[in-house]
Amino acid sequence: MQLKKEAREGVxxxxxxxxxxxxxxxxxxxxxxxxxxSAMYGLGGQVIYLSGxxxxxxxxxxxxxxxxxxxxxxxxxxxxxxxxxxxxxLGRYSTVPVINALTDLFHPCQILSDIMTVEELKGDIxxxxxxWVGDGNNxxxxxxxxxxxxxxxxxxxxxxxxxxxxxxxxxxxxxxxKPITLLRDPVEAVRDxxxxxCDVWASMGQEHEQDERIGVFQPYQxxxxxxxxxxxxxxxxxxxxxxxxxxxxxxxxxxxxxxxFDQAENKMHIHKAILEKHILAQG
Numbered sequence: 001m002q003l004k005k006e007a008r009e010g011v012x013x014x015x016x017x018x019x020x021x022x023x024x025x026x027x028x029x030x031x032x033x034x035x036x037x038s039a040m041y042g043l044g045g046q047v048i049y050l051s052g053x054x055x056x057x058x059x060x061x062x063x064x065x066x067x068x069x070x071x072x073x074x075x076x077x078x079x080x081x082x083x084x085x086x087x088x089x090l091g092r093y094s095t096v097p098v099i100n101a102l103t104d105l106f107h108p109c110q111i112l113s114d115i116m117t118v119e120e121l122k123g124d125i126x127x128x129x130x131x132w133v134g135d136g137n138n139x140x141x142x143x144x145x146x147x148x149x150x151x152x153x154x155x156x157x158x159x160x161x162x163x164x165x166x167x168x169x170x171x172x173x174x175x176x177x178k179p180i181t182l183l184r185d186p187v188e189a190v191r192d193x194x195x196x197x198c199d200v201w202a203s204m205g206q207e208h209e210q211d212e213r214i215g216v217f218q219p220y221q222x223x224x225x226x227x228x229x230x231x232x233x234x235x236x237x238x239x240x241x242x243x244x245x246x247x248x249x250x251x252x253x254x255x256x257x258x259x260x261f262d263q264a265e266n267k268m269h270i271h272k273a274i275l276e277k278h279i280l281a282q283g
Contacts, residue, residue: 001116003276004269007042015276017044022074025101026052026081027204031240031264032101032109036078039271048074067093075279082205097278104138104205105165110239111142113270115150117263118195121235125152128194131230132156133186134220134247135213136164139199139239147180148172154180157189159216186220190230197237198222198247214246222248227257240264
């Protein structure tokens with residue numbers, strides 16, 4: 001939040017002057033790419049962007065080789081890919097920080113920006129109740145981990161067959177100081193909560209399931225009626241891009257209770273903090 005405050009006051013940052021990050025994006029993105037690039041430039045650093053077709057990953061170069069070579073060129077590696085194992089193997093062999101910008105299993109940087117947004121608007125998240133409504137995807141998994149590690153109550157509403165990762169959920173429930181509950185009824189999940197969170201019903205790579213998922217997830221749409229079941233003044237989150245009329249209605253997305261565009265801005269600020277912390281820690 002300090003970096004955001006200073007940026008709005010016109011403070012020019014240069015903590016990462018002379019530093020370079022390499023961004024390896026097998027999965028394309030608008031917000032994640034632009035926010036990481038803006039964050040690095042905003043700290044005085046430089047960026048090298050590589051899509052999946054620009055790297056030797058497309059030619060089956062061993063990840064351990066790529067990690068050791070990239071480590072000699074850049075000061076951190078930002079990876080957006082499909083398999084969590086890609087990030088983990090790069091991390092094992094890299095001598096510079098490897099930052100997970102999204103995998104099919106987790107989306108940790110997004111969750112940090114969401115929590116920053118919540119705390120800006122409502123204060124300490126450990127004193128709030130949060131609901132996740134929709135697909136048990138990478139966002140849901142990351143919210144579950146955040147709830148167990150930070151200590152806030154979380155209720156998850158997913159249709160049967162679309163649950164979060166069972167190992168992540170089981171471990172989180174055991175570790176958490178506050179309840180983490182999986183439900184089927186979205187109205188029950190949002191009852192009296194302070195935060196309602198949702199995402200697209202078909203993530204990247206699941207487009208062939210889109211029509212089927214629309215039918216399954218229709219009862220989980222975040223609309224005016226569902227928001228009314230939450231605590232008065234509850235905040236609605238969406239990590240974007242949104243499919244208006246599917247997981248969230250246009251009326252809710254454009255309404256006063258939704259802060260999706262604040263979330264989008266805060267991605268840049270939280271990415272600044274992540275890059276500064278991990279790159280400067282290397283000396």
